[in-house]
Amino acid sequence: MAKHQILIVDDSRMMRNVIKEHLAGFDCDTMEAIDGEMGLGLARKAHFDLIITDVEMPGKDGIEMCRDLKADPSTRGIPILIISSFDSEADIHRGFEAGASAYLSKKDVFDQLYSSVEAILSKSVFNSSKQILAVDDSFLIRHLVETELSKSGYRILTANNGQDALEKMETIHPDLILSDIDMPVMNGFEFCEAVKGHDRFKSIPFIVMSTNSDRGHMQRMLRRGAQAYLVKPFNMDQLTILVDKMLSDHFIMLLKDRENLDSERRMMLSAITSLVNALEARDSYTKGHSTAVAGIAAAMAELSGASKEEVRTVLIGGHLHDIGKIGISDAVLLKPDRLTEQEFAYIKQHPDIGANILSPIDSLGDIVPMVRCHHERMDGKGYPAGLKGSKIPLWARITAVADTFHALTSNRPYRTGMKVENALQIIEDVRGTQLCPDCVDLFLQWIGQDNSKKIEEWDETGSFQGQMLLSDSLPV
Template sequence: MNRQRILIVDDSPTMRKVIILQLSTLDVEILVANDGRLHGFDMVSNHPVDLVVTDVDMPQMDGITLCKKLQADPKTDAIPIVIQSSFDSELNIEKGFNAGASAYISKKELTTSLVGTVRSLLRKSSINRTRRVMVVDDSAMIRKIVGQGLEKKGFQVITAENGKAALALIDSNLPHLILSDVNMPEMDGYAFCRAVHEDSGLSDIPFVVMSVRQEMSRVRRMLSLGAEAYLFKPFNIDELVILIEKLLSDQYHLLLMEKERLSNERKLVLSSIASLATALEARDAYTPPGHSAEVARIVSQMGLLAGLDEEKVNRLRKSISGELHDIGKIGVKDAVLLKPGRLTEEEFEAIKQHPVTGANILRPIDSFSDIIEVVQHHHEHFDDKGYPNGLKGEAIPFWARMIAVADTYNALTSDRPYRKGMTAEKALQIIKEASGTQLCPDCVDLFFKCTDRWGRHQGP
């Protein structure tokens, strides 16, 4: 991913160094110019940047004039501009914002405010470029003016002439915000707003009403149906952009808070289930201490070697697919689970239910939905002679097929009540012979590549 670019425009070499030092804590590319006209404006025109930090008092072209020129050019009017100056009276600050600046910082506050301001503006600008706004209005002129204005500010825009047309577009072009008129043919703003908020997949999208000032009663009705805000026509694009950025920023923070809440909830649940797994291993005569953790470690190495997403590999290792794949044994009777000798056929049938039990334990937890099938199918055989569903070949989830190989290796090399663990060499030979029948050939190949890294006779 390319780094964001910041242009510093200041005629003072000392100030340029100070600003560069301040911004060095950010992962950005920095360009410099020593005046507004000969270097600043020309550089932005020829080398697209994501943000400009400019002084006010400069030769050739001062910062206020540079700001105005950048804002007047359709190619550069969406670039956030930070003005930093020794002139920090209310009049000077007002001049800066009137010229189109996004922020105005006094030089005496540079070391405390610049980095936070720049980081916030870059994040907001980046969010805008990925955000899609749906404009719904029966007036083609309004759709065109508002759509073009938002696109110039960096937003993606989709348009529709009424609520019915908008709903038809939403499935393939899910917007991050909806801007809608009230009076429209076929489906008006009331019906459209109601339909959006009654759909669980759409109800979180901020809904903004466009209306004339004489329709305040209609605006109140739209707000009662779930609309978040309103704008009276006519409005200017800057006014609209400020409102949209505020709503999207609020929604972004709410989503972050919800993500953090779910993450904390998941950690608590995982901690509780991990404690169960540890207790389970302690009471299970057939499962050697550390079995689950070792299977998880082997599977994660196989996953990384297969080129799978590292974040998902780590997530699955830390969560359930490896460490807690046998959690369903918690539902097996002690008389069976703790039996010191070999199991009868009936007792083995009871043991064979533990993948289903494990999946059922996890199923009520929404955040574990992507790993339930791994827990349920890790004892399936490649030749369809496994359990609980008798799946065959690639119908078995890939992660479950990898777990089957790692599980087999650890089981063969571990001591059991009725036998001593095998040597690594003998276990590897058995796994090789089971390739294509009990075990997936591709996963066996991955496993042997891992053993080559470990040292074939030393084990993992």
């Protein structure tokens, strides 16, 4: 992460040095100015994450500099900490009115400067990451909202009606929406309903801004999913405080949701790992099969350019792809001879059984299609649904290649596993009919990275060294 850039504005060299000493714990670079005019000039030329300023200085004082910074679009988002010996209620009020983010008495510098700077920088980083969409047919309102909220570091996008806003939301996902009600083309009622009815947008906090103070209007908007209602004209400080609170509460809620999701996923994976272990304990062939398929499939996904999260999904799915065999009787699963047509029809139920086991678990939703579809074929002759070509989910197609390779090279109750070279030839022969050509290419690319070594390891142990484990896939 880049160092924080901090500007210190004070006519006292001693005070500037004191402030710099107290900032030593931060990974930051500092610049100094001796008065407001110099500070303003530096702020307009260079980027700063924070400005710390005195009030009483010759020439342009700190309050005047603060007002000028907040009036300039290029600098209005910089947080300002005022440190002054003028610390009466009136002085503090004057500082906040000028746009300061915090006000600290010089006598409190030793005890509170570090924590104050830490809190301001943390909030500034948070605010600058947030995109707010302001929707109003009045240019004046849009300009006012954009000007005031950008002073707190927020990124503002504007639209002049609901339809305009929805079109912009096709490429930009706002973190909060401010919307008027009475607008042409698409009004606030219709816009709010469209937002809350869309899976991607329904969790976005929605604040109404309207001149209509009718209780019925307020109730209608709140029933449509709006979280707050402001009656125009409103105080811009009131709006800023409300936006701060809404985004902060929403952020905390999202963190809790993520923690709950991770906790649920860990517990479920622990339970399912026990099922996999139980399944492998029944069948000497199955033992190690899931780990091998998972490692190969995850490596293929990584080669495809998948994200870390997607590779982790494939890894988990590979471990669980045969979980449905837990519902197949031992008489069929462990039969030492070839299966009859009736028995084969019975064992072909295992992808659906596995998908049904995992389907109730929301956090494993991306894995269910892998489990259900890993026996589908490109020519549509697979099972359970007879899907064809690209209708088969990509991760299932990848898993199918890994599963096929391991099945060919492993010992089964009724035959001995074949040599790797022979298995590779069969995989080439069925590309385009049984297996996805692109996924076969990924597999060959992976095994070709060090072909002789991998073949030697596989023929000796039945699995490649360095295979990833299910425990590696748990969220951290």
